Amino acid sequence: MNKLSIELSENNVGCYVKTDLKTINDVEIQEIKKLLNKYAVLFFKEQNLSPEEYMRFASQFGQPAKYPMLKPHRDYKDIYVIERKKSDKGLSFGEGAHLDSVYMNNPPRFTFLQAVDVPEEGQGNTLFYNQFLAYEALPNEIKTKIENLKGIFSSKGKIAKTRTLREAEHGTSNTKEIKSEHKLVQTIDGRKAIYSSPGHIVGIANYTSDQNELIEFLSSHQTKKEFSFSFSWKKGDLALWSSASLHAATAFNGDRKMFRITVQ
Numbered sequence: 001m002n003k004l005s006i007e008l009s010e011n012n013v014g015c016y017v018k019t020d021l022k023t024i025n026d027v028e029i030q031e032i033k034k035l036l037n038k039y040a041v042l043f044f045k046e047q048n049l050s051p052e053e054y055m056r057f058a059s060q061f062g063q064p065a066k067y068p069m070l071k072p073h074r075d076y077k078d079i080y081v082i083e084r085k086k087s088d089k090g091l092s093f094g095e096g097a098h099l100d101s102v103y104m105n106n107p108p109r110f111t112f113l114q115a116v117d118v119p120e121e122g123q124g125n126t127l128f129y130n131q132f133l134a135y136e137a138l139p140n141e142i143k144t145k146i147e148n149l150k151g152i153f154s155s156k157g158k159i160a161k162t163r164t165l166r167e168a169e170h171g172t173s174n175t176k177e178i179k180s181e182h183k184l185v186q187t188i189d190g191r192k193a194i195y196s197s198p199g200h201i202v203g204i205a206n207y208t209s210d211q212n213e214l215i216e217f218l219s220s221h222q223t224k225k226e227f228s229f230s231f232s233w234k235k236g237d238l239a240l241w242s243s244a245s246l247h248a249a250t251a252f253n254g255d256r257k258m259f260r261i262t263v264q
């Protein structure tokens with residue numbers, strides 16, 4: 001098998017994969033899927049895929065998901081545009097650790113993000129938090145406690161405020177609340193990961209003890225520095241992550257344009 005060359009990121013949160021996605025073959029796709037299951041987030045530097053190449057790559061991981069709260073690409077309706085202008089005020093879209101669309105009954109399994117236009121290096125980074133590592137580091141007593149609990153996730157959770165600007169542009173403000181429950185622990189390829197989105201969790205189903213205490217504990221544990229990595233974007237870079245990685249946009253001032261695809 002043609003082994004792809006990889007390099008782990010700081011804190012082993014994810015890994016860089018050295019390949020050319022424009023000419024990738026089926027064997028390499030299978031290998032990337034394995035790497036994704038193992039490392040939760042993968043970085044591909046300076047790929048500069050065309051929208052068509054990008055769609056073709058993403059489609060091999062599942063069915064593209066709809067996200068009505070962002071503007072779609074003019075020609076490729078499953079690519080969503082996350083754009084911020086220098087003159088924009090307020091929070092960046094997606095600031096605060098979260099999982100994408102976790103309030104849906106069937107949330108996307110993978111998210112792809114491609115840098116089309118980015119401010120200078122080190123501005124507009126994306127933070128990633130590896131939830132395999134976060135789970136492993138939990139005290140045994142918490143592992144046992146959360147094993148069969150379900151989190152309640154809402155589209156109006158605290159991260160919703162970062163959408164205000166984008167929704168106003170797109171005329172999708174005042175959308176009705178969507179809620180869903182999911183187990184707080186997921187298993188991927190035999191390894192457990194915490195499955196909770198600090199930006200969306202609003203409760204824990206059938207949990208009679210102090211809900212806020214457990215939510216606060218989990219959310220702050222999940223986002224500890226030792227499970228995190230701040231990825232600095234260059235034009236043409238592509239990141240791909242699973243629900244075993246939380247992510248968060250960071251504050252910045254400047255013009256930035258990203259293309260996002262989520263798949264189920």
Ligand SMILES: [Fe+2]
Pocket residue numbers: 094098099100247
């Ligand atoms: Fe996100």
